[in-house]
Amino acid sequence: MKEPQIIVCAKQIPDPEAPFSNVTVNVEKKQVAVDAPDVISPYDENALEAAIRIKEELGGKITILSMGRKVSDTVLRKTIAAGADALVLLEDPLFEGLDSGSTAHVLSCAIKKIGDWDLVLTGRQAGDWDSGQVGLIMGEMLDVPCVSLARSIKIDDGKLLVEKSVPVGYEMVEASLPALVTVSNEVGELRYVARSKMLGLLRRPMSIPKWNSKDLGCDIDRLKKLQLTELVPPADMGRQCTLIEGAAQDQACRLAEVLSELR
Amino acid sequence: MSEILLLVEAKDGALDKKSLELMQGALGLGRQLGVATCAVVAGSDTARLAESAASFGLDKVYRLEHPLLAGFQPDAWVKGLEWLCGQVNPGIFLLSHSFVGKEVGPRLACRLNTALTTDCLGLSVDPGDGLLVRTKPIYGGNAIASLKCEGVPQMATVRKNAFEPVGEAQSASAIVEMVPDIGEDAIRVKSIKMVEQEVVELDKANVVISGGRGIEAKEDFDMLEALAAAMSKSHGNVMIGCSRPVVDKCWMSSDRQVGLTGTIIAPDTYIAVGISGAIQHLVGMIRSKKIVAINTDPGCNMFKVADYGVVGDYRDIIPALVKKLEEQR
Known part of the structure; x- marks a missing residue:
């Protein structure tokens, strides 16, 4: 079998680990602002890790595909430092605020334009809206076998073998290539990337193709924005926290009392 | 219509x-x-x-x-x-x-x-x-x-x-x-076999003790286990949970993950050890009746949603707490 050509779809989002006090809801503009650095959505990092493991075993090429109006080079070069080979960015004002079906349409157009591919991987859901739809819809649009919630992915003799997380454990499934797989965090975290390696890459010029809706030939009438009718902050989740202070021994004594009261 | x-x-x-x-x-x-x-x-x-x-x-x-x-x-x-x-x-x-x-x-x-x-x-x-x-x-x-x-x-x-x-x-x-x-x-995706694993049902627990990114080593979950054992004699069904980074490290299976993509629970008592409180985790435990947080970072999210907070190193606090709970009986 030829070396597998893998495409990993990665979304850039505000760091979902950010303290929630950094999240502001603008009710009037129906917008959420998050004061946090952008990162690659965590499940997409898991997808990249799965891709790198396949490449380590079988060779091949990993292309990162990312859509958004301002995709940060810095963030995405982390994927190169970790082991991806190429980046393709999809940028167009028309791509902003799209619903899941439209996002899947744009990504599918890009995947068809890349042309030579065996496997598309993406996170099970993005860490901002947590919709969990784009991967599955892309599977339909690309008209290929589609497996969700992978905890392990292997290509063996040209066949795709996936361990899929299910409520009672996991299911071994098999499909032919090309295929699409959505990846869950049980795959494992993206390998550590040394900062020096990241910085080295940032200094090196690199050609990153940027495609817009015309380049992709996507059906502009097919692109639908999310229609928000209302956006509100949640009911206050905060509680009054009683801090237990002192040395560890004293804290433990007080905590033991607290726990006894909570019986 | x-x-x-x-x-x-x-x-x-x-x-x-x-x-x-x-x-x-x-x-x-x-x-x-x-x-x-x-x-x-x-x-x-x-x-x-x-x-x-x-x-x-x-x-x-x-x-x-x-x-x-x-x-x-x-x-x-x-x-x-x-x-x-x-x-x-x-x-x-x-x-x-x-x-x-x-x-x-x-x-x-x-x-x-x-x-x-x-x-x-x-x-x-x-x-x-x-x-x-x-x-x-x-x-x-x-x-x-x-x-x-x-x-x-x-x-x-x-x-x-x-x-x-x-x-x-x-x-x-x-x-x-x-x-x-x-x-x-x-049918394009063929099922080869279903592997059933023992799955913990965290939503059945009275108390859940969870570890997060702040847990330094896999072995440190033994301390949480010891606390669970000490509490189980008086607090009913006590189970060990975790946040997503622990599953990513493959230290725990995903059935123990509390959060938006794990289990959403509301136990009587939730004890968060070394969990900063990423929003995706908080969704999973915010409805707990009482929340206790142990963390070295006094500014972390978890202290904002907790009823009781202990700022300190779990490696000092938990063993001392276990000892104290055992003395109480």
């Missing part, structure tokens, strides 16, 4: 509670719109499940029956439900935000050329345009969005506990048998 359809699911051979909640939501919309509310059960032997589903005041229960619908093969289920929608043309189609709903919903929506909204907490109908208004948490629950989509059927998956389970009705619903047209060629 045509009927409302909902997908009923089974758990351990009986009706899943989530489906009863979904029925409540769907029946409410049905009354508001003055349209029939119907359910579909899918499988290869659906007689009993259909009968149970028929006792809750729905207008009809469709038995979607086919040998390929045995178990849950997503390819076959998507095909079967696509066929059913072609037959009955529902105006609204609701699914639980469950393992099945999360997989079937998006694929079915794409095939029916409509749009789905996942993980909804509330549903209503805009009287102006008749579209379904879908309310869902975004940014890990830091904002609540309401949105509308074009397309028929109007589709949504609904989160557990969004509605009260429906009660039994006086008269039974009509049961309609439907045999979908599904060919072997619809």
Whole structure:
């Protein structure tokens, strides 16, 4: 079998680990602002890790595909430092605020334009809206076998073998290539990337193709924005926290009392 | 407007509670719109499940029956439900935000050329345009969005506990048998084997002690185990949980993960050790009756949602706490 050509779809989002006090809801503009650095959505990092493991075993090429109006080079070069080979960015004002079906349409157009591919991987859901739809819809649009919630992915003799997380454990499934797989965090975290390696890459010029809706030939009438009718902050989740202070021994004594009261 | 359809699911051979909640939501919309509310059960032997589903005041229960619908093969289920929608043309189609709903919903929506909204907490109908208004948490629950989509059927998956389970009705619903047209060629992903693992059900615990990114080594979970053992003598069922980074490190299996993509729990007491409180984790435990946090960072999210906070190193505090609890008896 030829070396597998893998495409990993990665979304850039505000760091979902950010303290929630950094999240502001603008009710009037129906917008959420998050004061946090952008990162690659965590499940997409898991997808990249799965891709790198396949490449380590079988060779091949990993292309990162990312859509958004301002995709940060810095963030995405982390994927190169970790082991991806190429980046393709999809940028167009028309791509902003799209619903899941439209996002899947744009990504599918890009995947068809890349042309030579065996496997598309993406996170099970993005860490901002947590919709969990784009991967599955892309599977339909690309008209290929589609497996969700992978905890392990292997290509063996040209066949795709996936361990899929299910409520009672996991299911071994098999499909032919090309295929699409959505990846869950049980795959494992993206390998550590040394900062020096990241910085080295940032200094090196690199050609990153940027495609817009015309380049992709996507059906502009097919692109639908999310229609928000209302956006509100949640009911206050905060509680009054009683801090237990002192040395560890004293804290433990007080905590033991607290726990006894909570019986 | 045509009927409302909902997908009923089974758990351990009986009706899943989530489906009863979904029925409540769907029946409410049905009354508001003055349209029939119907359910579909899918499988290869659906007689009993259909009968149970028929006792809750729905207008009809469709038995979607086919040998390929045995178990849950997503390819076959998507095909079967696509066929059913072609037959009955529902105006609204609701699914639980469950393992099945999360997989079937998006694929079915794409095939029916409509749009789905996942993980909804509330549903209503805009009287102006008749579209379904879908309310869902975004940014890990830091904002609540309401949105509308074009397309028929109007589709949504609904989160557990969004509605009260429906009660039994006086008269039974009509049961309609439907045999979908599904060919072997619809199945592109073949199941080779199901590996059942022992799965902990964190939602059954009285106390959950969870470790997070702040836990330095896998072995340190032994300290949490020791605390669980000490507490289990007086606090009922005490279980060990974790946040996502611990599963990413492969230190724990995902059934122990608390959070949006893990289990959503509300125990009597939740003890968070070395968990900063990423929003996706907080969604999973915020409804706990009492929350205790142990963390070295006094500024972390977890202290904002906790009732009791201990700023310090768990490696000092937990062993001392275990000793103290054992002395108390």
